[in-house]
Structure formats: C-alpha cells, structure tokens
Amino acid sequence: MNAHKVLVVEDERAIADAVVARLRAEGFVVEVAVDGPGAVEAARRIQPDVIVLDVMLPGFDGLEVCRRVQAERPVPVLMLTARDDETDLLVGLAVGADDYLTKPFSMRELTARVHALLRRVTRNAAPAGPPPLRFGDLEINLTERRVQRAGVEAHLTPTEFDLLAHLAAHPRAVLPRERLLAEIWGWADASGTRTVDSHIKGLRRKLGADLIRTVHGVGYALEVAR
Known part of the structure; x- marks a missing residue:
C-alpha cells in the first residue's frame, strides 16, 4: 500500500469528497481541511507529502496557506483555482505552489499530477548523494x-x-x-x-x-x- 500522505484543502464538500475518494482509491492516506487556519494546523501536524490546495478558502486563502506552510517546511503543493487567470496562477507559483489545476478538472488529471509531484520528490531524495x-x-x-x-x-x-x-x-x-x-x-x-x-x-x-x-x-x- 502506498503510504504517502496527502492533505486536501477544499471547502466545497462535493469536490473534497470526490478528490478524497479518488486519492484513497489510489492508495494514499488522505486528510481534509476546509479553511485556511485548519490547513496550516493540519500540515504542521501530519507532515503531508503533497498538499492539494484550493485558492478560495474561509479564514484566509490558499495563497496565504501556501506561504505559511512553505515557510515552515517545504512540501509539494498542487493548487486548485476556479479561474484560468494568469495573475492568480503566477502569484500562487510565486508563494511556493509547484503545479496548478483549473476547475473543473478530471480526477484522472488530478491523480496524475499528484503522482508526478511525488515521483519528482522521490527521484531527488537519494539517501547518499554526490558532494555539493x-x-x-x-x-x-x-x-x-x-x-x-x-x-x-x-x-x-x-x-x-x-x-x-x-x-x-x-x-x-x-x-x-x-x-x-x-x-x-x-x-x-x-x-x-x-x-x-x-x-x-x-x-x-x-x-x-x-x-x-x-x-x-x-x-x-x-x-x-x-
């Protein structure tokens, strides 16, 4: 079983349930947060391998969540955005997001992006590497x-x-x-x-x-x- 942990941050229940169901079917351990403060607390507590993060959230938005999480512990972030607005996307990438999906998206595409983020982290985390x-x-x-x-x-x-x-x-x-x-x-x-x-x-x-x-x-x- 895949032991990778994914934190899903999404306040729309239907979307969150669909994402969680698909990721769990893929073998991931999944936890959900529904607002900005809860997302930061959950990231600190469970130390996820990947975060799937909606931009629009109660409390404070996903951009602030990303900024705070990355300041404490760098972690791959897949940002979910309701608009294909270049400014919003560039701001998200600037605060530490690694990738993004524009709503509506397919579950196949989402899981493919999560797997790609994990492959890259695993590939670059060799136990004994070359000198600096x-x-x-x-x-x-x-x-x-x-x-x-x-x-x-x-x-x-x-x-x-x-x-x-x-x-x-x-x-x-x-x-x-x-x-x-x-x-x-x-x-x-x-x-x-x-x-x-x-x-x-x-x-x-x-x-x-x-x-x-x-x-x-x-x-x-x-x-x-x-």
Missing part, C-alpha cells in the same frame, strides 16, 4: 537539498530546488522550456511554459538576477564563471 555543487559563491547540496549563495542560505520550494539542480547539472547549456517541463514537471506538452518562467523569477528573486540567463524564444541557462 559549487559555482563561484553558489553552493548546491543535492543530498540535503540546501542552497547557499555567498554563505547565506536560500529558502527554496521543492520545485525551485529541482529546477536549479537541473540547470546546474548542465552549466552554461541552454535548456528549452519544453525540456524543463518534461524532465522536472513530467508534462508531455508545452502548455505550462509560464510555470517555468514563474519559477525562474522565484530563483532570481532569492538568489540574484545574474545567476540565470534567458535566451529569448528558447529557454534558460545557469551562468557560471569559465
């Missing part, structure tokens, strides 16, 4: 999943760390957005390129604008000294 990567004043500890620049630790979300580590594995090489989507998010199409762009913005905000070079119309590269 160092590029000038940037240090990436792959085993402990920690990043420092100029001796100052940066608080990255799980997806931000995976994106940075992927770029660092190919220093100076320009990686297309489509390749990053396929290899990090597990997406088979290019419909989520703004997701990549938002996470790049997050890395630049936390580590410095000079670290990642944009090649317009193609993708991104980690800038390192020759």
